[in-house]
Structure formats: structure tokens, C-alpha cells
Amino acid sequence: MSTTGLLETIIRHVCTCVADLGLDAETEAALTMPMRELHVSIPVRMDSGKIRVFEGFRVQFNDARGPTKGGIRYHPDESLESIRGLAAIMTWKCALLGLPLGGAKGGVVCNPKELSEAELERLSRAYIRAVSRFIGPDEDIPAPDVYTNARVMAWMMDEYSRIAGRNAFGAITGKPLSVWGSEGRVDATARGGWYVVEEAAKDAGIDLARATVAVQGFGNVGSHAARLASILTGAKVVAVSDSQGGVMNREGLDINRLIEHKHATGGVAGFPGGRKVSSADLLTLDVDLLIPAALENAVTQENAGEVRAGIVAEFANGPVAVAAESALEENGVLLLPDILCNGGGVVVSYFEMVQNATLDHWDEAEVDRRLRKQMKDTYHSVHEKALISGTSLRRAAYSIAVTNTLDAMRTRGWV
Numbered sequence: 125m126s127t128t129g130l131l132e133t134i135i136r137h138v139c140t141c142v143a144d145l146g147l148d149a150e151t152e153a154a155l156t157m158p159m160r161e162l163h164v165s166i167p168v169r170m171d172s173g174k175i176r177v178f179e180g181f182r183v184q185f186n187d188a189r190g191p192t193k194g195g196i197r198y199h200p201d202e203s204l205e206s207i208r209g210l211a212a213i214m215t216w217k218c219a220l221l222g223l224p225l226g227g228a229k230g231g232v233v234c235n236p237k238e239l240s241e242a243e244l245e246r247l248s249r250a251y252i253r254a255v256s257r258f259i260g261p262d263e264d265i266p267a268p269d270v271y272t273n274a275r276v277m278a279w280m281m282d283e284y285s286r287i288a289g290r291n292a293f294g295a296i297t298g299k300p301l302s303v304w305g306s307e308g309r310v311d312a313t314a315r316g317g318w319y320v321v322e323e324a325a326k327d328a329g330i331d332l333a334r335a336t337v338a339v340q341g342f343g344n345v346g347s348h349a350a351r352l353a354s355i356l357t358g359a360k361v362v363a364v365s366d367s368q369g370g371v372m373n374r375e376g377l378d379i380n381r382l383i384e385h386k387h388a389t390g391g392v393a394g395f396p397g398g399r400k401v402s403s404a405d406l407l408t409l410d411v412d413l414l415i416p417a418a419l420e421n422a423v424t425q426e427n428a429g430e431v432r433a434g435i436v437a438e439f440a441n442g443p444v445a446v447a448a449e450s451a452l453e454e455n456g457v458l459l460l461p462d463i464l465c466n467g468g469g470v471v472v473s474y475f476e477m478v479q480n481a482t483l484d485h486w487d488e489a490e491v492d493r494r495l496r497k498q499m500k501d502t503y504h505s506v507h508e509k510a511l512i513s514g515t516s517l518r519r520a521a522y523s524i525a526v527t528n529t530l531d532a533m534r535t536r537g538w539v
């Protein structure tokens with residue numbers, strides 16, 4: 125799964141809107157160029173006593189609608205180019221969901237699996253020191269993404285607070301509950317995705333209680349997506365994979381046992397309750413619903429024609445390459461776009477910001493009630509737009525997101 129080409133993919137989606145809306149070249153440039161980016165070197169003392177220098181990024185793509193928001197990714201293949209693409213996705217996601225936020229993303233080129241806990245903490249704190257003047261509760265608010273988690277967010281919030289000389293809980297979201305994270309943030313992305321899938325399945329006349337599901341990726345988003353499948357909809361997860369391989373069972377996988385197996389062994393492969401399947405083959409299994417929940421470009425021009433799922437729900441960011449979309453469409457696959465489908469994470473991050481700013485704490489039921497409404501309402505506005513304009517859900521979602529952002533840019537006199 126390559127991370128290259130993501131920004132081009134997003135630019136193509138935006139340029140389609142620019143053409144649909146009859147916008148000029150200058151407006152197109154303003155919508156497709158990142159507003160600000162920071163490229164940092166991060167010296168970290170390793171456990172050996174030696175210094176190692178890591179490369180890090182934070183890209184703020186567009187802040188016309190509010191402070192920028194988006195996760196921080198730790199991955200060996202990270203690049204400024206892919207972070208730009210992910211920051212662009214955040215801009216359109218927040219605008220589509222009607223949040224008073226712009227879009228950003230950060231990343232560090234590293235393999236956290238090779239770092240000790242102490243090294244990971246020093247790296248996370250050093251990253252925050254490197255970007256501290258660029259972020260903040262009113263400017264740009266990071267959150268977890270691939271290979272970062274609530275523990276990392278706690279270190280980051282603490283480091284930011286030390287620099288600020290005060291508690292700045294609202295500077296980072298996705299924190300543990302003990303330092304004022306939000307109830308429900310941990311599974312918000314997966315839960316929000318299922319709320320969208322539920323509505324889309326109803327519109328498509330698909331009974332989820334009888335549906336089979338394959339999930340690629342078994343981290344935060346993928347494991348909660350698999351766990352919540354039967355709880356929320358009755359759907360049966362028959363295949364899952366992670367970076368080491370996959371496992372399938374036509375009768376359904378026992379997800380709680382699979383989570384325990386992953387904790388014990390580090391991977392889903394070798395789970396006794398199923399047989400081996402590769403992560404690539406999982407994408408073309410005969411299932412009703414495919415949930416790519418790992419990295420970008422999982423479904424490409426090469427394998428799109430072989431996808432047999434009726435619905436592909438992009439729980440990951442950018443898992444379907446732009447060149448793959450026409451093949452999916454020709455085969456009648458319903459594609460639920462990332463900026464709609466995985467918005468639950470940033471929605472609950474926004475709830476966390478609101479709770480931090482007002483010194484409030486909402487219970488899980490309250491968070492869930494608000495999340496469910498926001499995801500379902502957004503799905504219906506996208507679906508209605510797609511029906512009226514006779515376009516795909518992706519094109520309709522981008523049209524709403526770009527129009528919302530453009531309204532703010534125009535009102536502020538930027539274009």
C-alpha cells in the first residue's frame with residue numbers, strides 16, 4: 125500500500141468540484157495549495173545513549189473555517205507529500221461535517237515498533253517541542269492517527285502544557301479519560317463509520333443483519349469496526365488482516381478472542397479460529413461489505429475490477445485510489461467516501477475540545493447520541509445531494525465540503 129499520490133488524488137476530487145462549480149484558476153489554486161507547513165528535525169536520545177535525528181512534519185492545509193485539526197502519524201514510509209494529502213482530507217472532512225475547524229495533519233518518519241516506551245515518549249515530547257509554536261488550542265489541535273494512541277497524546281499534551289506554563293488540556297484530543305479525553309473517542313471513528321454504513325445499507329436495500337464483512341487493518345479503527353459489527357448491526361465479520369497477514373472464517377470470526385490473540389502475539393495471523401488469507405486477497409473476497417481500515421491506496425486500478433463487495437466503506441483515509449473508482453462504479457460497487465465515513469473520530473475530538481473549553485464532561489450516552497445524529501444527518505445531506513445532482517457520494521461530499529470552505533474564504537475576502 126503506497127502512500128504516494130494521495131495529494132494528487134485529493135486534488136483531482138477538488139478539481140472536479142472546481143469544474144462543477146465553474147470556479148476560476150486562482151480559486152482552484154487557493155483550494156488545492158496547503159496554507160502552511162512545517163518540516164522539522166527531531167533529535168532524540170536513544171536508550172543506547174546515542175542521538176538519533178528523526179524527520180517530522182505538520183501541515184495546516186486550510187483554516188478558513190477555524191483552527192486546524194488532524195492526527196499525528198508515526199510511520200516509516202511517511203513523507204511531507206503524504207501528510208499534505210492527509211491534511212487536505214482533514215479540511216474537506218471537517219467542512220463536510222459542519223465543524224468549526226480547518227484541516228491539518230502531522231507525522232514523524234519512524235517505526236514505533238522498534239522503539240522502547242521511553243524512546244517513544246522522548247520522541248513524542250521532542251516532536252511537540254519542535255512544533256509547539258505552530259500548534260495550540262486556538263490554532264491547530266493534533267490527535268491520534270496511525271501508530272499513535274491515547275498514551276502518546278497524553279505525553280504530547282503534557283509537553284505542550286509545560287511549554288505553555290499552564291494546563292492546556294484542549295491543545296490535544298484523543299487523550300486518556302484521566303486527563304480529560306472524551307468518553308467514546310477511542311471507538312468513535314469505527315462507530316461513526318457504522319452509523320453511515322447503516323443508513324447507506326437502508327437506502328441500498330441491504331440487510332446488514334445478514335451481511336458478511338471483511339476488514340483490512342486491525343488497529344484502532346479496524347479492530348473496533350470488527351468488534352462493533354455484530355453489536356451495532358448483526359453483520360458477520362468473516363475476514364480481517366493487519367500488516368503481518370490475515371485470517372478468515374466463513375462462519376464468522378470470534379472478534380473478542382481475535383483481539384486477545386492480537387494482544388498476545390502482535391498479529392491476527394495464526395489465530396486458531398480461522399484460516400490464513402493475505403491482506404491483498406482479503407480485498408477481493410466475496411463479501412457484502414469491505415472495510416479498508418489500514419493505509420492509503422489499498423484498492424488500486426490493478427485490483428479494483430476484482431473487488432466483489434457490494435459496499436466499500438472507506439474507514440481509512442484514501443484507501444481507494446482515484447484511478448480505481450471507475451472500475452468500482454462500473455461493477456455497481458457503492459463507495460462510501462472517507463471524508464464522510466471516518467468522520468466520527470474528528471467529530472468526537474471536536475466534542476472533546478468543547479468539553480475541555482467549558483470544563484465539562486459528557487457521559488458516553490451523550491457523546492454517542494450526538495455522534496450518531498451528526499453522522500446520520502451528514503450521510504443524508506450527501507445522499508440527497510448525490511441524488512439531485514446524479515453524481516457519486518464522493519463527488520457530492522466534496523461538493524458540500526468545498527462549497528462550505530469557499531463560503532468562508534469568500535466571506536473573509538480571501539478569494
Ligand SMILES: NC(=O)C1=CN([C@@H]2O[C@H](COP(=O)(O)OP(=O)(O)OC[C@H]3O[C@@H](n4cnc5c(N)ncnc54)[C@H](OP(=O)(O)O)[C@@H]3O)[C@@H](O)[C@H]2O)C=CC1
Nearest residue numbers: 269270271341342343344345366367403418440441466469
Ligand atoms: N484513529 C483515528 O481516530 C482515525 C484514523 N483514521 C484512519 O484510519 C486508518 C487506520 O488508522 P488507525 O486504526 O488509527 O491506525 P492504527 O495504527 O491503530 O492501526 C493501523 C492498522 O493498519 C494495519 N496495517 C498497516 N499496514 C497494513 C497492510 N499493508 N495491510 C493490512 N493492514 C495493515 C496495522 O497493522 P499492525 O497492527 O500489524 O501494525 C494496524 O492494524 C488510517 O488511514 C487513519 O488515517 C481516520 C479517522 C480517524
Ligand SMILES: O=C(O)CCC(=O)C(=O)O
Nearest residue numbers: 194195267269469470473
Ligand atoms: O480526531 C482528530 O482530530 C483527527 C482524526 C484524524 O486524523 C482523521 O480523521 O483522519
